[in-house]
Amino acid sequence: LAALIAGGLPLTSQGGRFVQTSAPPGVINLGLGQPSPGLLPLAEIGRAAQAQLAGGGDPLVLQYGAVLGDPEFRGSLARWLSDAYGHPVAAEQLMVTAGTSSALSFVSQTFAAPGATVVSEDPTYFLANGVFQSAGLSVRGVPIDEHGLDLVALERLLASGVRPAFVYVIPAYQNPTGACLQPERARELVALADRHDFLIVADEPYVALRYDDSAPFGSMMRHDEGRARVLSLGSFSKLLGPGLRLGWAHAEPKLIERLSLHGTLRSGGCFNPVIANIVHHTIDSGFLTAHVEQLRAVFGARASALTAALREHVPSARFEPPRGGYFCWVGLDESIDSEALLDRATDLRFIPGRRCAVERALASFVRLSFSFYEEHELVEGVRRLARLIS
Numbered sequence: 001l002a003a004l005i006a007g008g009l010p011l012t013s014q015g016g017r018f019v020q021t022s023a024p025p026g027v028i029n030l031g032l033g034q035p036s037p038g039l040l041p042l043a044e045i046g047r048a049a050q051a052q053l054a055g056g057g058d059p060l061v062l063q064y065g066a067v068l069g070d071p072e073f074r075g076s077l078a079r080w081l082s083d084a085y086g087h088p089v090a091a092e093q094l095m096v097t098a099g100t101s102s103a104l105s106f107v108s109q110t111f112a113a114p115g116a117t118v119v120s121e122d123p124t125y126f127l128a129n130g131v132f133q134s135a136g137l138s139v140r141g142v143p144i145d146e147h148g149l150d151l152v153a154l155e156r157l158l159a160s161g162v163r164p165a166f167v168y169v170i171p172a173y174q175n176p177t178g179a180c181l182q183p184e185r186a187r188e189l190v191a192l193a194d195r196h197d198f199l200i201v202a203d204e205p206y207v208a209l210r211y212d213d214s215a216p217f218g219s220m221m222r223h224d225e226g227r228a229r230v231l232s233l234g235s236f237s238k239l240l241g242p243g244l245r246l247g248w249a250h251a252e253p254k255l256i257e258r259l260s261l262h263g264t265l266r267s268g269g270c271f272n273p274v275i276a277n278i279v280h281h282t283i284d285s286g287f288l289t290a291h292v293e294q295l296r297a298v299f300g301a302r303a304s305a306l307t308a309a310l311r312e313h314v315p316s317a318r319f320e321p322p323r324g325g326y327f328c329w330v331g332l333d334e335s336i337d338s339e340a341l342l343d344r345a346t347d348l349r350f351i352p353g354r355r356c357a358v359e360r361a362l363a364s365f366v367r368l369s370f371s372f373y374e375e376h377e378l379v380e381g382v383r384r385l386a387r388l389i390s
């Protein structure tokens with residue numbers, strides 16, 4: 001297989017007018033946190049569009065949509081989420097969004113005044129900070145360990161006088177570390193939010209993507225228990241395709257109502273009613289459930305291939321095998337600066353740890369994504385990493 005790859009077995013690539021980030025032929029880009037092209041269900045989206053929109057469809061789907069989204073779609077989504085999360089979700093707790101990036105901006109404008117502070121896990125999703133900064137917010141970091149946010153460090157920051165408008169967390173299979181927030185810590189975080197009067201914004205695109213036999217991890221909302229301290233954001237990007245630009249906000253109705261008063265919604269109606277209508281069909285037909293099952297099998301096998309290759313080719317690497325999500329967070333030898341390493345790479349890309357850091361020094365870490373490449377390509381990517389290091 002190595003000989004075949006060296007001899008030019010084509011690697012998964014993407015480019016052209018539709019994509020934000022290209023993966024040029026010959027380069028393995030382990031920075032790409034997106035599904036591989038072969039996992040994007042275009043034919044099914046086409047069938048769903050045909051079923052919903054062609055002959056006999058209701059033309060009012062092209063009208064300005066009901067502010068929170070079609071109640072029937074929200075009902076189907078609530079049933080699907082209840083199953084995927086393993087705890088009840090009510091339609092009244094849901095609002096349709098245009099995906100999490102846009103929802104984070106929307107939430108920032110609704111729940112934080114310009115100049116306010118947001119506290120985020122450190123390291124965190126490296127593009128979230130930009131969304132907060134665009135909303136005029138400043139970001140403080142609190143370390144995350146293998147059990148999630150370090151609450152002792154958070155309490156210290158609160159005691160120092162920092163008053164966050166919200167605390168931004170990725171509780172399930174965190175980007176970049178893969179860590180899951182322990183239930184006891186999640187409950188304690190909600191209690192802290194109550195005591196110090198802040199909101200918890202939980203970014204949860206990976207909850208359904210778990211690769212072990214554990215019970216569903218569930219949403220941060222299961223720990224809210226009606227206190228209206230948690231606002232959870234979900235997305236179809238990692239499940240069906242980022243180009244749909246569709247997701248949901250999930251919170252107590254009084255928080256959802258505050259979001260619904262945003263000027264953008266009052267002027268433009270709900271987000272993406274046509275796409276929601278198409279995705280509705282993939283839920284009701286059972287396709288989404290079957291597709292997520294397939295993703296769990298494929299991504300689980302890819303995660304195993306990546307970690308086996310790391311053990312073999314980079315034996316000094318420190319990492320927790322991913323139990324879900326898209327990423328493996330890898331500690332290299334402490335003398336290595338992963339940004340400098342990346343500068344020298346010609347046939348490999350990855351996200352250097354420093355890009356994910358808020359306040360910590362994480363220069364010797366790398367974030368490797370296993371969602372975009374097939375198993376043999378991931379193995380080859382790790383070989384290239386090993387060569388680069390040596």
Ligand SMILES: Cc1ncc(COP(=O)(O)O)c(C=O)c1O
Pocket residue numbers: 033098099100101102125170175203205234235236237242246247
């Ligand atoms: C934690 C996290 N939040 C949000 C996003 C982006 O979400 P969306 O595509 O719904 O805007 C990503 C994508 O990598 C992510 O990992």
